[in-house]
Amino acid sequence: MxxxxxxxxxxxxxxxxxxxxxxxxxxxxxxxxxxxALGVEEFEEFAxxxxxxxSIPIAMSYLAAFFVGASYTAFFGVTVxxxxxxxxxxxxxxxxxxxxxxxxxxxxxxxxxxxxxTQADGFGFRYDxxxxxQLGTWGGMAASFPWLIMELWTLGFLWSHAxxxxxxxxxxxxxxxxxxxxxxxxxxxxxxxxxxxxxxVSLILGSLVxxxxxxxxGPFGGFGSLFGTIESNVPSMLTYxxxxxxxxxxxxxxxxxxxxxxxxxxxxxxxxxxxxxxxxTSAKAGAGIVAxxxxxxxxxxxxxxxxxxxxxxxxxxxxYGTANPQQGWLWVSDFVFGPIGVTVGVIVxxxxxxxxxxxxxxxxxTTFSRDVVRPLKDDLGDKRETRIAQVFAVFVTVLAYILxxxxxxxxxxxxxxxxxxxxxxxxxxxxxxxxxGATKEGxxxxxxxxxxxxxxxxxxxxxxxxxxxxxxPGVWGVLVNLVLFFAVSYVTDxxxxxxxxxxxxxxxMKEEYGGAxxxxxxxxxxx
Amino acid sequence: MAGTETTTGEKGGTxxxxxxxxxxxxxxxSSRDKIKIFWxxxxxxxxxxxxxxxxxxxINHVEPRVLWIPWSIFITHALLVVVGLWMFLxxxxxxxxxxxxxxx
Numbered sequence: 044m045x046x047x048x049x050x051x052x053x054x055x056x057x058x059x060x061x062x063x064x065x066x067x068x069x070x071x072x073x074x075x076x077x078x079x080a081l082g083v084e085e086f087e088e089f090a091x092x093x094x095x096x097x098s099i100p101i102a103m104s105y106l107a108a109f110f111v112g113a114s115y116t117a118f119f120g121v122t123v124x125x126x127x128x129x130x131x132x133x134x135x136x137x138x139x140x141x142x143x144x145x146x147x148x149x150x151x152x153x154x155x156x157x158x159x160x161t162q163a164d165g166f167g168f169r170y171d172x173x174x175x176x177q178l179g180t181w182g183g184m185a186a187s188f189p190w191l192i193m194e195l196w197t198l199g200f201l202w203s204h205a206x207x208x209x210x211x212x213x214x215x216x217x218x219x220x221x222x223x224x225x226x227x228x229x230x231x232x233x234x235x236x237x238x239x240x241x242x243x244v245s246l247i248l249g250s251l252v253x254x255x256x257x258x259x260x261g262p263f264g265g266f267g268s269l270f271g272t273i274e275s276n277v278p279s280m281l282t283y284x285x286x287x288x289x290x291x292x293x294x295x296x297x298x299x300x301x302x303x304x305x306x307x308x309x310x311x312x313x314x315x316x317x318x319x320x321x322x323x324t325s326a327k328a329g330a331g332i333v334a335x336x337x338x339x340x341x342x343x344x345x346x347x348x349x350x351x352x353x354x355x356x357x358x359x360x361x362x363y364g365t366a367n368p369q370q371g372w373l374w375v376s377d378f379v380f381g382p383i384g385v386t387v388g389v390i391v392x393x394x395x396x397x398x399x400x401x402x403x404x405x406x407x408x409t410t411f412s413r414d415v416v417r418p419l420k421d422d423l424g425d426k427r428e429t430r431i432a433q434v435f436a437v438f439v440t441v442l443a444y445i446l447x448x449x450x451x452x453x454x455x456x457x458x459x460x461x462x463x464x465x466x467x468x469x470x471x472x473x474x475x476x477x478x479x480g481a482t483k484e485g486x487x488x489x490x491x492x493x494x495x496x497x498x499x500x501x502x503x504x505x506x507x508x509x510x511x512x513x514x515x516p517g518v519w520g521v522l523v524n525l526v527l528f529f530a531v532s533y534v535t536d537x538x539x540x541x542x543x544x545x546x547x548x549x550x551x552m553k554e555e556y557g558g559a560x561x562x563x564x565x566x567x568x569x570x
Numbered sequence: 571m572a573g574t575e576t577t578t579g580e581k582g583g584t585x586x587x588x589x590x591x592x593x594x595x596x597x598x599x600s601s602r603d604k605i606k607i608f609w610x611x612x613x614x615x616x617x618x619x620x621x622x623x624x625x626x627x628x629i630n631h632v633e634p635r636v637l638w639i640p641w642s643i644f645i646t647h648a649l650l651v652v653v654g655l656w657m658f659l660x661x662x663x664x665x666x667x668x669x670x671x672x673x674x
Contacts, residue, residue, distance in 0.1 A: 130646050134619045137653050141612065144657065267638055274640065281640040283622050293622060300620050324665055331661035334654035342647055552671075 055207070058382045062205035065386035066393055070222050073241060073397065077226055077234045086428040089231030090160035090409040091318040094151075096236050101320045101329030103243025104236045104402075105140065106336070108313045110246055111190065112197035112396025114345070115388075117455065120368035121287075122349025126277070128285025129349065133341035135300045137334055139307025143314060144330040146476035150314070151323040152548045160318055161406075162311035163414040166471055170483035171540060173418060178490055179468065180414040183311040184407065186465040189458040191403045191439070195220055195447040197396045204373050205389040213448055223397060224440030227404045228433040235401045236319050242398035247336065249391030250344020253376075258343075261351050261379050262360050273350050276357035280350060292513030302517045305466040305473075312399075312406035314472070323552075348375060408436030460501055463517030467493040470521075470528040478532075479541040485532030493524025596666035608660040615653050619646065 083089045096104070111118075122129040150165060159165045162183060167176030199216030206215070226234055263269040270281070279286040284296055308314055320326035349368075352375050356365030361378060364371035376388030412432035417423050423431075470489050475481035497520030504516060511519065599607070618625050625645070639647070 127642055127646075130643070130650075133650055134646075137650050137657075138616055138620075141616075141653070141657050144661070270638070270640055282642050296622055297620050324668055327661050327664060331658040334657040336654075338647055338650040338654055341650075342643075346643070552668075 056209055058385075059205070059207040059209050061382045062207075062386045062389050063202075063210070066202060066205050066389050069245075069390045069393060070397075073238045074222075074226060076241060077230050077237050083229065083231040083233070083433075084426060084429060086412070086425050086432065087158065087160065088233065089429050089432055090413065091154070091315075092231065092233035092236060094155065094319060094321050095233075096319050096325065097321055098325045098328035098332065100236055100240045101316055101325055102332035102336075104239035104316045104319065105308070105313065105329055105333045106246055106340075107239035107242035107395070107398030108310075108316060108402035109136070109139075109307065109333075110340075110395050111399045112194050112201070112392060114395055115372045115392035116197050116200055116369045117193075119345065119349060119372045122345045123352050123365060123368035123371050125287040126273075126280025126285040126346075126350060126353070127283055128288045129346050130341070131296060131300050132303070133338055133346075135303035135307055136337045136341070138300070138304035139309075140330050140333045140337070142304060142473055143308035143317075144327055144334075146473055147317055147326045147330060148323040149476045149545075149548050150317045151320060151326050152551050153544065154318045156547065156551055160315075161410045161413050162314055162468075162472070163410055166486075167414075169475055169544070170471070170481075170486055171538070172483035172487070175471065175483050175486055175490075176414060176418075178487070179311075179471065180410055182464065182468065182490075182494070184410065186461040187310065187312060187403060187406065188439075188443070189454055189461055191400065191407075191443045192447045192451070192454060193458050194396055194400045194403065195443055198223075198393070198400065199447070200369075201373075201389055201393050201396060204370065205385065205393075207385075216447060217444065219393075219396065219400070220440050220444045223400045224404060224437050227401050227440075228408070228436045231429075231432075232319050232405060232409075235405045236316070238401060239398050242394040245391055245394035246340065246344075249387065249394075250340040253387050253391065254344040254348050257375060257379050257384075258347050258351060261375070262355060263351065266347065269347065269351055269354060272354045272358060277353060280353060291509070294513035295509055295515075298513065298515040298518045302462055302466050302515055302521070305469040305521065306462045306517075309468050309472050310465060311410065312402040315406060315409075348372065351375060404436045404440050407439040408432035411435040411439075456505070460505070463497050463501060463515060463520065464494065466517050466521050467497065467524055470524055474525075474528065479545045480532055480537050481528065482532045482535045482537060482541070484535045485528045485530075488531045489524040489526075489528030492527045493520040496520040496523045592662070593666045593669075596663040597670040599663060599667075604660070604663065608656055608663070612653055612656050612660075615649050615656075619649055619653075 087093055118129075118132065121132070153159055153165060153168055157168055159168055161180075163176045163179035166179040167173060170176075195216050198219030199212045202215030202219060203210055203212050226238070230237070258269060259265055261269075263272055273280050277286070279289065284291065284293075288296065316329075317326045320329065349371065352364035352368070352371040354360075355375070355378070356362035361374075364374045364378075367374070372392060373385055373388050376384035378384075380387070409432050412428050412435060416431055417428060467490055470481070470493075471486045475486055497516045500511075500516030500519055509515065638644075
């Protein structure tokens with residue numbers, strides 16, 4: 044079906060029926076596959092699903108939590124305008140999962156051995172410090188909340204466009220928020236990871252298969268002619284640093300990759316997937332799978348399609364996508380395949396929004412109950428802890444929904460700036476989990492110093508993001524953070540406990556898995 | 571599980587032999603070997619990609635720029651694929667060594 048709509052998505056109510064039904068069917072499918080997970084009563088089950096998932100579901104969950112719904116709206120706009128420059132996102136994503144890989148084993152073992160269920164809970168254990176735990180808790184929630192609002196906007200945007208504008212934005216957003224809030228509250232981590240399995244598969248099929256089909260059946264008829272057209276018309280899209288970054292110092296490119304790779308998988312709602320894995324090996328294997336997939340998802344699902352939208356604008360085939368790049372994905376899906384294309388495009392993007400919102404809502408519920416309420420009330424029973432997490436998950440969804448209906452013009456800047464702050468957790472989350480010498484004093488002083496520098500530089504440059512020598516505020520913050528982290532850790536005594544808990548990981552592996560076996564010639568198999 | 575055979579990995583088959591060879595190679599690697607084989611290449615690749623002046627001068631000017639995909643994108647993409655592949659292989663080596671130690 045070739046439906047050429049020069050003025051964007053302008054279908055009739057009949058055209059809208061298919062995408063709306065497709066989107067609703069997808070949401071219904073998530074509920075059906077999650078039906079066994081509903082009705083969680085115990086906190087560990089709610090928070091980590093008792094670590095039952097193998098490497099494939101964990102890989103899909105990493106993808107679903109990491110690739111935000113805005114990937115096919117705001118970030119798609121980046122591919123249309125930045126061209127080659129979009130590859131910074133692919134690079135930082137691969138490096139980010141590599142960084143998480145380095146500490147996965149300890150995160151998982153300490154989690155399993157000490158009933159740790161959240162990132163901040165893990166900080167509290169590693170550094171034996173309520174202060175560090177609370178810094179992690181409140182810092183994580185503050186940096187994550189703008190993303191929850193943004194993702195609700197994305198849900199509303201997608202539903203609204205799925206209906207060719209026939210569904211009001213507020214109602215579209217309410218449908219998505221209500222569905223996710225309820226199933227996360229009822230299904231906990233098991234529901235989230237189960238739905239992420241569907242979301243991850245949707246992303247892979249949507250980007251690799253549907254993305255390729257768009258290029259092959261699109262107006263340029265294939266990759267060679269697409270790139271030839273771009274080279275003739277907008278050649279800067281194909282070379283470093285891409286048109287939108289032209290004129291920025293090289294250090295800016297370095298900054299956006301470094302800050303994003305430090306922050307990418309340090310977000311509390313992304314790294315806590317590790318706790319849902321059945322073993323540290325499953326969590327690491329999941330990371331390996333993600334590292335293999337990301338470059339192809341980035342190339343076929345984003346960059347190539349974004350270039351096609353730009354090429355269509357440059358050759359007079361239709362400039363709606365170039366003028367409205369955030370709608371480019373749905374517009375080009377419609378352009379090439381009509382309402383069927385919009386249906387597929389909506390489901391792929393909707394799946395990502397569902398994946399991120401569910402991970403965020405689940406994180407807020409678990410961390411509020413475990414890291415805020417429980418330290419205040421030691422005798423909190425398991426059932427009450429679960430109930431508090433469920434109620435807070437719903438509360439935070441409603442709160443985000445209310446705020447999402449307000450006019451918040453600076454929110455996207457705030458959400459992007461949040462990356463500059465979340466990376467301040469990098470020394471605590473990554474280096475402290477590798478190096479026993481890291482002390483709570485080192486982490487605390489480093490975090491406070493890093494946050495203060497980032498806050499000051501952000502305040503003085505906002506809404507700009509380029510600071511001294513082309514580096515972003517977060518890079519300067521993390522440099523100060525690292526210096527303080529190492530300096531203070533060196534001058535303070537390392538508690539014996541630090542060495543014991545690192546040794547405990549090795550001991551735990553031996554005891555838990557029955558000690559050394561000595562197979563000499565045997566086929567290695569999956570986990 | 572160790573020693574499990576599948577239809578694609580029957581004893582004596584090519585896949586089985588390859589897996590066995592890989593496994594035996596992996597469990598024989600020392601920490602120093604792993605650093606040389608995996609860590610150094612990954613870090614070098616990351617460095618190249620994070621500091622593009624180290625390669626942008628030639629990726630932007632190699633002709634022809636457009637074959638199936640442009641050289642600049644092709645080279646960057648290939649480097650990232652190699653990082654991903656290397657990391658995946660590193661995981662398989664870790665996995666084989668954990669299996670050998672009886673941790674799985």
